[in-house]
Amino acid sequence: MSESSMPQTRACGFLIVKGDPIESFLLMKHPSRWDLPKGHVDEGETDMQCALRELEEETGITADDITVDPSFRYELQYVVSYKKKFGGADALKTVVYFLARLDRDVELKLTEHGDAKWLPWNPPHDIQEKTINPLLASVAEYIASK
Template identity: 40%
Template sequence: MALRACGLIIFRRRLIPTVDKPAIEFLLLQASDGIHHWTPPKGHVEPGENDLETALRETQEEAGIAAGQLTVIEGFRMELNYVARKKPKTVIYWLAEVKDYDVEIRLSQEHQAYRWLGLDEACQLAQFKEMQAALQKGHQFLCSSAS
């Protein structure tokens, strides 16, 4: 059976979008262990939790952002299936916007750094094609729903 995890693709909109920089920036966290990969906050579902509760709890634990500081975007849910540490894994992501552009990020011991990045830079750091696809689809969803 696949391991199951849930997370939020957290974003903010730049206050003053410029022609050469996209208006949307994604939050990525760098893992403290393994290959020090970059992903949005995510984690394993605990007994009695639903998937979205897991995503919100993990975001609070890993980035210090409480549920009340976020707006979960309706209509976007993406499931990634891949192999991690030789085991099948399923990760479900939702999009969530921070209500305060300058929200304070407080990392747990699981992560050593964070960055707010435009789509291209986020995809370069994300490394894994499944994560890149999730960021691209999230960006596409936000851009198409804004018009």
């Protein structure tokens, strides 16, 4: 099946950083990998609305706790295999990430992840080759160009 004929799914999330310049960034722990706070877009939701909702649901960080960088947006696509969704078929997933700085310390309230960690900002990073590494490289490049 070609990518253009696959079922499609869309998710949005945030790279949350601390400090100016950046000192650290937030990662969420799944059983077998690190990830960022993100989730699937609900019907009628914008990408930003989805990212803000997922951030609050997964971490307790609200829109009032962060400053979103209005100029940064990172999008990637990859094929995922779903066990239940789409009848077990592969789907083309688009993920949009936004960048935001945490304005004040917030006690994380984890609802979907076993752990979370603030990792030191020290590019280049080697965390997850397909998704997180290119996002972090894009943020490093973006910051260097400002």
